Amino acid sequence: MFALNAQSIAQTTPTGEAIAQAVVSFWALGPVKHCVLMRRGFNQVYELHFDNGRHTIARLSAERPRGEPNIAYETALLLHLQARGIPVAAPLAAGDGTFSLVLSLPEGPRALMLFDFLPGDPPGESLVDIEATGRGLAQLHTAAQDYAGPASRYVLDLPELLDASLERMLQAPTVDGPLAREFSALARDLHERFATLHGLTHVRCHGDCHGSNNFMSDGPHGTGEGRRVAAFFDFDDTGPGLLAYELSVYLWVLLPRSLETPTSAATQERWRRYLAGYTSVRTVPEVDLAAIAPCLAVRQFWVMGEYAGRIPVWGTQAMPTHWLRKQVPLMRAWMDMPLADGNIGGVPAAA
Structure with a gap:
């Protein structure tokens, strides 16, 4: 032994x-x-x-x-x-x-x-519940505006989400020299993109609002017929940070993971309803809407950085080299994705 x-x-x-x-x-x-x-x-x-x-x-x-x-x-x-x-x-x-x-x-x-314990189920594909999730997140941000408690250890901004994630990825054994150069160049391009986006809004983020960290229920009497309410949990990644990043997390989970797979009409409509729910409570400035697309790539950097930091627990095949090679073109496509009036690629959502 x-x-x-x-x-x-x-x-x-x-x-x-x-x-x-x-x-x-x-x-x-x-x-x-x-x-x-x-x-x-x-x-x-x-x-x-x-x-x-x-x-x-x-x-x-x-x-x-x-x-x-x-x-x-x-x-x-x-x-x-x-x-x-x-x-x-x-x-x-x-x-x-x-x-x-x-x-x-x-x-x-x-x-x-x-x-x-929160009862209920995630919003799933229900458009009513998806819109209620966006509305609930906006209400959460509004309620958090006057928070005056202990400071956060982490800020959900580029140094934490992008730079620290890239540093972890470059140490991963599955990231070879060519990949390291590609990811580093992409990170530089993202910094340049954000340098043109002035006055981005900061909120107290949930940090991981991808549609499975909230459960739905019927609202109390007086909230309106059929009014659904989103209850949120799993605030492990909470912190002050970019509104655009917070909003991008839901779209990020909806998008296809292949450039060969087109974005469906159903995905477009879910994103539109999510954003409609949010903007029914809080305005999203144009500069923040413009930042959502590059934040999709930032979110992917953050996820890969988390995986890289967990290799001792999860193993190298959590982020194999062949999978990593597909990420750079996908992330570049995301960061250049037109998002107009809540529509992906400027294509009108389903009626």
């Missing part, structure tokens, strides 16, 4: 039983009836049912390439939004008033947080 030291462990996955024991020791919510790992992605997420009927979600923060989790800011912002009447998965305080428990794991300390 050969014993590995703790420094050799990239990331462990505690069992649901272990997380339940930690939760019971810190949060005075009574015995846990059931706890199971829901998802292992950027973090490890667990679902808990308590004997008293309470239903919560626990998040065990994983090591992020950018550094420490943004817990103080995230917690304060969520409580601020909750106080303003915005539906969010709020963090639950322990008996001592704090919101996170540090677990000692082989790879080092990691923070565990507990959140309200």
Whole structure:
């Protein structure tokens, strides 16, 4: 038998039983009836049912390439939004008033947080729900304007989203010399593009509003017949940042991942309805609309940088070289994509 030291462990996955024991020791919510790992992605997420009927979600923060989790800011912002009447998965305080428990794991300390469980389903393909998601995000941004809590560790702007991501990618073993030069040239071109976009709007971003981090429900009485409400969760990537980037995340997830695949009429209509929902609450200045297309490429840089930073956990085949070679032409096509009046490529959306 050969014993590995703790420094050799990239990331462990505690069992649901272990997380339940930690939760019971810190949060005075009574015995846990059931706890199971829901998802292992950027973090490890667990679902808990308590004997008293309470239903919560626990998040065990994983090591992020950018550094420490943004817990103080995230917690304060969520409580601020909750106080303003915005539906969010709020963090639950322990008996001592704090919101996170540090677990000692082989790879080092990691923070565990507990959140309200949100019922419902993502907006999916429902145009009504997609529009409600855009409207809800705008309401969230408006409610966050007077936030005055702890500062964020991270700002969702080019230094964090683009420059830091490129640096991580250049260290990845699957990025060879030609790819490194192509990605570096693309990053320079993006900087030049943003240098022409003056006065971009900044908001307190959700950071990852791609349509699967909010659940839909019917609004309370008095909100209008058929009025749907979006409740938001997973604020792990929250921070002050570019409105154009925040809006681009939903379009980014809709777009085809191949230059040979045309953008469908259904995709065009979903984007138009999402933007219509947002602009029913808040105006989006022309300069921010112009910045959405280059922000699509910035978003892709950020995702690849996250993958590169997780190679010790996910492996090199999370971003193989043959896949990386397809990204530069795709990202260049995205950054030059005309977006007029909420229509992709200037093509009118379906009636």
